Amino acid sequence: MGHQMFTYNEKTSEAIFAYCRKRLAMDPVPLDYGSLDPSALPDLAGLINPEGSNPEEILNLFTERLAEAVVSADSPGFLAFIPNAPTKNSLLFDMVVACSGLNGTSWLESAGAVLAENQALEFLSHRAGLPKGSGGAFVSGGSMGNLSGLTVGRDVGRTRRPNVAPHELRFAISSDAHSSIGKALHVIGIEPLLVPTNNHRFTRENLEAALAGDPRPDTVIGVVATSGTTNAGIIDDLEGLGNYAREHELWFHVDGAYGGAAIMSKTYQSALSGIRHADSFVVDPHKWLFAPLDCAALIYRDPTTARKIIAQQASYLDVLHPDDEHYEWNPSDFAFHLSRRPRGLPFWYSLVTNGVTAYETAVQAAIDLAQATEKMINEMEHVEMVRPASLSIVLYRRKGWGEKEYLSWSQKLLREQIAFVTPSKWEGESVARFAFLHPDTSEDLVREILESMRD
Numbered sequence: 336m337g338h339q340m341f342t343y344n345e346k347t348s349e350a351i352f353a354y355c356r357k358r359l360a361m362d363p364v365p366l367d368y369g370s371l372d373p374s375a376l377p378d379l380a381g382l383i384n385p386e387g388s389n390p391e392e393i394l395n396l397f398t399e400r401l402a403e404a405v406v407s408a409d410s411p412g413f414l415a416f417i418p419n420a421p422t423k424n425s426l427l428f429d430m431v432v433a434c435s436g437l438n439g440t441s442w443l444e445s446a447g448a449v450l451a452e453n454q455a456l457e458f459l460s461h462r463a464g465l466p467k468g469s470g471g472a473f474v475s476g477g478s479m480g481n482l483s484g485l486t487v488g489r490d491v492g493r494t495r496r497p498n499v500a501p502h503e504l505r506f507a508i509s510s511d512a513h514s515s516i517g518k519a520l521h522v523i524g525i526e527p528l529l530v531p532t533n534n535h536r537f538t539r540e541n542l543e544a545a546l547a548g549d550p551r552p553d554t555v556i557g558v559v560a561t562s563g564t565t566n567a568g569i570i571d572d573l574e575g576l577g578n579y580a581r582e583h584e585l586w587f588h589v590d591g592a593y594g595g596a597a598i599m600s601k602t603y604q605s606a607l608s609g610i611r612h613a614d615s616f617v618v619d620p621h622k623w624l625f626a627p628l629d630c631a632a633l634i635y636r637d638p639t640t641a642r643k644i645i646a647q648q649a650s651y652l653d654v655l656h657p658d659d660e661h662y663e664w665n666p667s668d669f670a671f672h673l674s675r676r677p678r679g680l681p682f683w684y685s686l687v688t689n690g691v692t693a694y695e696t697a698v699q700a701a702i703d704l705a706q707a708t709e710k711m712i713n714e715m716e717h718v719e720m721v722r723p724a725s726l727s728i729v730l731y732r733r734k735g736w737g738e739k740e741y742l743s744w745s746q747k748l749l750r751e752q753i754a755f756v757t758p759s760k761w762e763g764e765s766v767a768r769f770a771f772l773h774p775d776t777s778e779d780l781v782r783e784i785l786e787s788m789r790d
């Protein structure tokens with residue numbers, strides 16, 4: 336008889352599997368309430384104690400009291416922020432990864448898992464137009480992908496500009512870049528060159544104008560473009576910026592955490608073709624590629640240079656890095672992480688089992704819904720578009736409303752379990768915003784939401 340914590344418990348296992356089965360079979364999943372009513376949250380005091388508690392009772396506490404206080408990101412009614420709508424197969428396979436306690440740190444430990452993860456990375460890389468040999472790792476999210484890609488870009492830039500003091504080096508970014516870009520630059524000690532844009536889209540002309548008017552253009556070592564801004568879905572001039580970066584030996588980072596997934600859509604094929612110039616590219620399967628949290632793909636054009644910069648070195652890890660000639664792929668070598676679960680596997684399993692066409696149609700559904708929503712809004716007199724829908728984002732206003740009205744309407748929608756829609760800001764004005772992602776979000780639901788703004 337082994338240690339009690341490591342003994343298989345039939346009763347607990349059955350209870351957990353039964354809940355998982357029930358949850359997976361829900362169609363649609365309930366939206367639930369998040370933090371709407373904090374007084375409904377149970378008191379957890381005393382639960383962590385020397386003797387432990389009954390597993391089935393604690394499972395009940397979770398399913399009956401805690402789970403409802405989490406808005407279901409996989410509900411077709413979750414239209415706030417950037418949702419997360421994992422496929423059933425990706426959720427099921429996440430359970431396999433969890434049950435096996437899989438480690439995905441190194442080739443030595445986890446060759447089977449790494450092989451499959453790399454197949455998924457190669458698929459994305461190929462689809463994005465990056466050359467054969469590109470590669471990287473699945474990381475926890477877009478923020479970590481951006482931080483790691485920019486760290487590598489900084490070190491490459493340092494070697495390219497040995498005569499510029501490290502603290503003077505800069506990356507050119509636009510003010511519509513995701514907040515994680517500014518944070519990442521702060522962490523790695525790089526200042527941004529904030530490039531003014533026309534109508535929020537960062538173009539080659541904007542970059543050239545900013546550099547022409549800058550007293551120290553030689554300090555700029557890289558450019559960050561976004562392939563789908565979070566707030567408005569705007570795709571920067573990837574082709575122009577990418578070409579400029581190539582011509583001037585600048586690191587080109589493309590943040591496609593959200594919108595990079597539109598490489599699965601014919602509509603955006605040409606707008607996204609410039610990703611092929613990227614030195615580092617991030618796209619999050621946990622956003623619009625229907626994988627569970629937390630899973631972002633970080634892909635380098637030259638993974639050898641990347642790992643030489645960012646891999647952790649320690650004597651106990653030397654066995655993973657014998658020498659360049661015998662290098663085997665360690666996902667841990669490509670980002671600021673070491674131990675990791677093979678978080679790409681649920682995405683891989685879903686992609687392999689559902690097939691590419693299912694991904695293409697699911698991504699396209701959200702794009703088409705954004706276009707249909709724009710049409711609906713244009714036909715109603717109480718609402719109007721703030722700017723054209725882009726990718727799967729719709730920014731619009733309810734005429735006459737301010738922040739207070741949007742917030743109370745948002746809470747009412749959630750309380751009535753219609754949808755989770757949170758307001759945003761556009762050029763200082765409070766506005767409404769849909770971020771579509773789930774292919775089952777219907778035009779009927781959108782119409783109901785728009786109609787609810789009449790009163």
Ligand SMILES: Cc1ncc(COP(=O)(O)O)c(C=O)c1O
Nearest residue numbers: 417476477478513565590592593
């Ligand atoms: C464009 C973009 N970049 C980065 C991020 C951050 O990604 P994560 O939340 O996975 O860290 C987001 C999140 O919405 C995003 O939209």
